[in-house]
Amino acid sequence: MTPKIAVNGLKKVFPLGKEEFTALGGVDLDIADGEFVTLVGPSGCGKSTLMNIVAGLETPTAGSVLVDGQPVDGPSPERGVIFQQYALFPWLTVRKNVEFGLQVSGIPAAERRERAQHFIDLVGLTTHADQLPKALSGGMKQRTALARAYAVDPQLLLMDEPFGALDALTRVNLQDRLLRTWQEERRTILFVTHDVEEAVYLATRVVVMAARPGRIFEVINVDLPAARNEETRLSPEFAAIKNRVWRAVYHQPVGANTHDDADLALGAHHP
Structure with missing residues (x-):
C-alpha cells in the first residue's frame, strides 16, 4: 500500500x-x-x-x-498547515475566517456556511461563531484555525x-x-x-x-x-x-x- x-x-x-x-x-x-x-x-x-x-x-x-x-x-x-501563530484575519468573524478558504475555492455561499458550521460545532465554538478574533481567548483562536484548516477538506x-x-x-x-x-x-x-x-x-x-x-x-x-x-x-x-x-x-x-x-x-x- x-x-x-x-x-x-x-x-x-x-x-x-x-x-x-x-x-x-x-x-x-x-x-x-x-x-x-x-x-x-x-x-x-x-x-x-x-x-x-x-x-x-x-x-x-x-x-x-x-x-x-x-x-x-x-x-x-x-495539505492544511497550522502554526503556533493563529494567522486569523482580525476583521473577520470566526465563521468568516473558517469560510475564507472555501470562498477562495469558489464554493457556493450556502455550502460554505454549512461546511463552516459543521467544523465550528466540531471544535466547540458554536456560540462564538459571529465574534471577531479580538474577543477570543488564545485557545479559541487556535480552535478557529483548526476549524478553518479542516473546512477545506x-x-x-x-x-x-x-x-x-x-x-x-x-x-x-x-x-x-x-x-x-x-x-x-x-x-x-x-x-x-x-x-x-x-x-x-x-x-x-x-x-x-x-x-x-x-x-x-x-x-x-x-x-x-x-x-x-x-x-x-x-x-x-x-x-x-x-x-x-x-x-x-x-x-x-x-x-x-x-x-x-x-x-x-x-x-x-x-x-
Missing part, C-alpha cells in the same frame, strides 16, 4: 555566512493514511524544516517527499507547535479536542512538538529526531487505546512510553552546532 507521506533521503542545507548548516542529513520516513504522528527532538534537529518541506513551503537540497505517490512541489489545499494536516503558546490547562483541553476531531475525521496528522507528554498522548507513533545533522533517531509505537483521557495520562503504560521517548530525546550525543532549525526555516512563520 502506498504511504500517505513518503520521505526519501531528504536533505536540506542552509547557507550560513561563508559556511553551511545541514538542517536535515538524509531523512527516510513513511506515514500511513489516517496515522497521527508526532515529531520530537532537541533544538536544531530539523523538525520545523521537515514540516515545511512536507507542506511545500521549503524545497529540499536533495531527496524527495511524496504525498499519495505524487511529489510535493509547492503548497496545496490538500485537506487529506493531510500539518501542525507545528500549535499549542506551544497556550497555558497548561488550555493546552490539555485542546489536545483532547484535537484527538476527538481526529477520531471523527481520521485525517492524517503530522504534529511537531517539544513536549514529550503531548507527543505521546496524541500519537499513534512518535518519531524522535536527532540533531547535527537532522535525522531520525528512533520511532516509537504508542500502544495505547485510541480513546484517551486523564486516566490514560496517569497509567503506568503511558509513563513507560513517555520515559522511553524522554530518554530518546534527551540522552542523545550533543553536537557543536546549536542553531535551531526554526531560526533558519521560513522566519515569517516563527517568532
